[in-house]
Amino acid sequence: MATSTLCNQVAEKWQRSFAKLNREKEGITGLLEFTRAWLTASDQLRPRDKSGLAVKPPYDKTKLRECFEIIRSCNLHAVFLDDYLDAVGRHLPAITSDIEFYMKMYEVHITYPLPTFASWLRLIQREPKVEHIAMLINIAARWQRAWAPLPEMGASAISAFTCTFQTHLYSILPPSFTEGFRDLIAATFDFKSIESAPDWLPLRFPCTPGVPRPDFTLWIVMQELGLIERYETLILSVCYERIEKHISETCGKVWDRQVLQEMRDWMSREVVTWLTMPYARDARSAEHAAMLMKGVGSRLDYHVCKTLADLRTLEIFDIIIDYPDSRPALDDLKECLQRVDQRSQLVQSLRKANRRRLLHPGADTKLILTQYVSIIRCLRIIDPQGVLLFKVADPIRRYLRDRPDTIRCIVASLVGDGESGESGDSLVDENEPIQPINQTQLEDYTDPNWEPEPIDAGPGNDIISTLISIYDSQELFVKELQILLAQRLLAIKDGNFDRERRNIEILKIRFGEAALQVCEVMLRDMTDSKRMDQHIQQQTASDLHPTVISRHFWPPLQTNTFTMSGQFRKIQEDYANEFHVFKPDKKLVWMSHLGSINLEVELDDRTVEAEVPPLEAALIELFSEQDEWTVADLIVNVGSIERSNAVKALTTWVELGVLKEDSPDHYRLLKTAEEASTRATARQPAVAVEELPPVVTVQQQQAEQMRVFWMYIEGMLKNLGQLPLDRIQQMLKFAPNYDRNIDQLAAFMEAARREGLVTVTNGLWKLQSK
């Protein structure tokens, strides 16, 4: 029920609106004028379907401006704009159908499983389908242009329209558009010149004269549609992919030259030139362009470094194997790592590769050491502070510590590989300055003047010190060195040991004079023996040339002494007498089982020349007394030797065709050669000197010691019943020379338990009752 007040209010409102629209014109002419202006303007702007895409109907600029003027003066500008944007929204289906059409065209090519092989073949032969995406972009841009408000409406209207249009446009683009757009972007990489552009490009996007690249217009259109902004990450990811592809194609396994700069050059040549299209199209000068692309350029540079670092990280193990040929690759990696923080990945990768490829039972200790040394050298290039090395080296060092022959390998490489020649693949770099081994001194933090180590000092000094520091003490090394030296020296026949002397001199610098005193004595024994032999030979010439050693200064030598037979014994005695004359206060004790004898066996129809160990010589000498022997008789004649050794020695002669085993344990001298044995006699002189080291190894020494300690253990368990491990350890400490720790003892007891000698219950050990 309308009251009079309400009527009045409506009337008043109506009056005001009318006044606004009529603008105080006569009668309703103002109103009519406004209506005309509204209709003209909206007709001009109205989004048109298909037909509208052609050309905008010509319009009179002045007249149109007048129309806008009228609308604006009536303050209905905003309403008009809203109405216009609504109309745009209403007409969108026209665009939708276009977009669907092109997307379908595009998707047809990627929809794979196709019914017949023939059609499949036909389709894969066709060019990739980015053309349709380009056309889609083209058509969308044309719609946008066709529907865009006239510049007369002002900037705010244009931006409002662009926003509405693009929002709608993006909402109707199917997800597969992203894929297609990406392909299109990627394809533009190859549109370097007019010639290399595909045919469709200049057709759809006519080239502006004077522009270097044929895809210039395409980029302008994309910009117009706001695609560049919207898909910025996509564009960059295309660049990244490009970089990754290029680097993996050109740099994989290329380690002999630095490639980082090459890649950077490539990037600025290829990628950055291309990037001027999306980012610096309208740059006025090169400097301007550089400024515009500064941000994106550094992102790409970062990506180049990252990709290369990733690649090298994957390859790091092989790079290290190739060192020093792969030095340039390491320099590259170093530079990359300064830009990209991937150090932990590098450590992980290298540790993993080491675990998989190096630290397994199949790898030779020497090989592990060589690789370890290479790792040290390589990681020092990448990271002089040694932090990386520290992290990587730890598992290797722990592994090496558990290998029984590590020390021997290190020592062998310290003195240079005997047989493999002077310049073998020794771990020691000849050029590396020799330094004394710095014992790692514990830092004294209570020192008020304490200062942290300089960051670039690095943990290791030289390679050898690093290797030796795998173990806690260098005592083991000296011991092993002594054994190795003994083996070498005892094998020397011509008295030339300059090489050994030189090595010891070098090692003295490292280990210190005192530690190698023993080696010094060994070397002097060699010199003395030579001099003594020369003297004795002058008195009475002898075929015997002994090396006389000072027994307390040599590692324990295997002792299974036997007595030489016949003429050998005589020669020994003669020589010993001669020695006694020369040095009246000394006498010689022969170690008959060591050394080697070059001899000739004269038989009825042939002579056999051979270089054999003394035992072989002693046995064959016995055959000159009697033609047939049993093994037992032979052993009785030479003294305490093991049966197996005797048989082995006899086998040597059997192989040489001198003896024949008629029946088990029964050997006969072949005075005349047998058919089968002629083969053996052919190879002369035969060398049957065994390669086995005559020196007792550290392990053997330890085992020998442990046998003694077992007696103690057995004794105490017999007397005291059962004992806990730490008690046994305590008591053993009273035993002379006992230097094992409780873990070693535990391992030993465990071994004894396995052999059924002891049992353990609740940590108490007792003897197995028999």
Add this chain to the structure above:
Amino acid sequence: MKVTIKNWHAIAQWRWDIGSNEVDDEGDVCGICRVPYEGCCPSCKMPGDDCPLIWGECSHVFHMHCLLKWLGTAASKQQCPMDRRPWGESIVSS
């Protein structure tokens, strides 16, 4: 059949000839420094001729350097450290 030796490279140890003929003994030690005779006294580095032995009339044998050092001290009273008899060097060795 005859075996002819052309060249023989052998290994031997030297021992001080102190009269005993046992070969396998672990070696006696100097009564002063407790180091084997074939080793060297604490002040020497090279064994053998550089660190010889000295035979006493009392049949005790020491490293020469060890004994001379001992005799040089006042407490020695020029006696053999083992049996406190006056020290005299045995001229005839072995």
